Amino acid sequence: MPTHAWMTDDHRAFADTVKRFLSEEFQPNRDTWKEAGMIPKDFWRKAGDLGILGATVPEEHGGLGLSYGFDVVTFLEQGRIGDSGWGFSVHNIATHYIAAYGTEQQRARWLPKLASGEMVAAIAMTEPGTGSDLQAVKTTAIADGNEYCLNGSKTFITNGASADLIVTVAKTDPKSRSKGVSLMVVETGGLEGFSVGRKLDKMGMRRNDTAELSFDNVRIPRTHLLGDEEGQGFYQLMKQLPWERLILGYGALGASECALAVTLDYVRERRAFGQRIMDFQNTRFRLAECATKVEILAAFLDACLAELERGTLRAEKAAMAKWWGSQAQCEIVDECLQLHGGYGYMNEYLIAELYADARVQKIYGGTNEIMKELIARGLDKD
Ligand SMILES: Cc1cc2nc3c(=O)[nH]c(=O)nc-3n(C[C@H](O)[C@H](O)[C@H](O)COP(=O)(O)OP(=O)(O)OC[C@H]3O[C@@H](n4cnc5c(N)ncnc54)[C@H](O)[C@@H]3O)c2cc1C
Structure with a gap:
């Protein structure tokens, strides 16, 4: 098996932690969770406690402040046990978006919860009418006073049913293509007008709650536009x-x-x-x-x-x-x-x-x- 010359003793120690975690917490449950089509929240919290979710999150926001290689260690170990249902990859990508583009308040609000597993994240780009052609998304986020009003639907969303935070691709300027796209951070808890549709029946990745999502006049604060400028999505x-x-x-x-x-x-x-x-x-x-x-x-x-x-x-x-x-x-x-x-x-x-x-x-x-x-x-x- 490949040796990865970049791996240091620290990476190997981290790999041992991830391996042990997966062997103790994941392996005994792999069939049950496959049947359920879902990874329980408790598992995310345990991964958070061990620093797995927040390896690359800055220390001041509850992470370990390490380099990309430590996340790679987790992806490799997850692959090596033959699972792709635990949606750590999209959780990780959403976390990187917030770390890279969030305002200081946004980073302070969300990164600690993403690092601890208190919040599970998803990314909602794909829509029933468009996948590859991302600039053609129809979901809109129209500014109205101190809020944005979201309308539209998404499909094939990994972690869709369990996510507490969804980085959602929407048009703040529906008349434009790429320049009209913004990323909206949607906190799903008790959110009026937001609903999770079907959990999709897939040929593989059966432990993941890949789902359809719907936004019907969902109102989110203006401060939940990722970054501080529209059209940057x-x-x-x-x-x-x-x-x-x-x-x-x-x-x-x-x-x-x-x-x-x-x-x-x-x-x-x-x-x-x-x-x-x-x-x-x-x-x-x-x-x-x-x-x-x-x-x-x-x-x-x-x-x-x-x-x-x-x-x-x-x-x-x-x-x-x-x-x-x-x-x-x-x-x-x-x-x-x-x-x-x-x-x-x-x-x-x-x-x-x-x-x-x-x-x-x-x-x-x-x-x-x-x-x-x-x-x-x-x-x-x-
Ligand atoms: C299990 C699963 C999990 C997913 N998770 C997520 C998620 O978490 N978040 C999310 O937003 N999306 C997610 N997706 C959606 C996924 O990213 C899209 O399915 C993918 O981008 C393709 O889009 P589409 O299905 O609309 O296919 P289409 O864009 O309709 O493409 C259909 C076919 O046409 C081809 N095609 C399209 N345009 C061109 C072109 N210009 N040149 C040549 N060929 C072209 C495509 O390659 C494909 O073969 C997930 C999908 C699955 C199946």
Whole structure:
């Protein structure tokens, strides 16, 4: 498995904490929570108590004030246990938005609660009528006195049913495209006009409460516009994309490592034609290819992470990490499932869950077609 040269003893100690936490608090409940389609709030609070949610949140706002690599450790460990249902990634992205663009009052109001797990966060961009074309969102946030009035609907929202805070993409100027977009921070508790619709029935990520949301004349204070200027939303979203895409890449890496590990266990045990499945040359070559892809992915992601830390990671390169990582993950998981034979298709085997979970990685966070479009745009510049 990849070694990640950037990891220090501190990262390894943090990884041990995350591993122990997942093994004690998540693993015994994984089937129950899959059935429930939801991760309980208590689990978030425990993650908060251990500093997992607030690793990169500044210390003055209740976090540990550490660098991106510590969040990466958590994404890797979550992937390695074969889960993508705990919506830590979107919680983390929302937290980064507030840390990066919030006013001092906004940071003081929300970051401590996001770091402790008192608040679970979601990000609501996608609407029934638009996903990839984000500038075409129809949800509006119209200023009215000291408040904004929100109207519209969102769909496919990770943590949608459990979120206490939703960073919502809305048009403060519905006549404009990108310049009309703002990010509104919606606190959901007791909020009139806000409702959670269907919890969506997905092929994978079954522990997550992916949901539809509706805003019907929802009134929020003017001070809940993220930052202090309208029309900055698109720019704010674009600036955070390299981090978001890297997260998806590291999720792909963790899940691929998990697929490889469970498959190695399986093919060493299972026998056919008087020998271990592992002893067939086809198996050995397939697994060698998968292990190579895992190493290449890790090396590329680590190079991107180093650039991100230096502030030089280009959007195009982050898009490469997202599309190639998710593509490699789907290929690896498919090969690994094949080596399980019929058992790979049975839900009681982890590889079946990994297979169902992997597919969406090519769709969300910007589809892989959009990633390639972004990369191509960069190539086509003078
Ligand atoms: C499980 C899950 C969780 C999600 N979580 C969230 C969340 O937390 N928050 C959130 O806001 N959204 C979330 N999403 C939504 C996700 O980001 C969108 O589904 C995705 O961006 C694609 O949008 P769409 O579904 O509207 O597809 P469309 O935009 O309608 O695209 C349909 C197809 O057309 C292709 N296409 C579109 N435009 C182009 C183009 N210019 N060039 C080439 N091909 C193109 C796409 O690549 C795709 O193959 C989630 C989705 C899922 C399935």
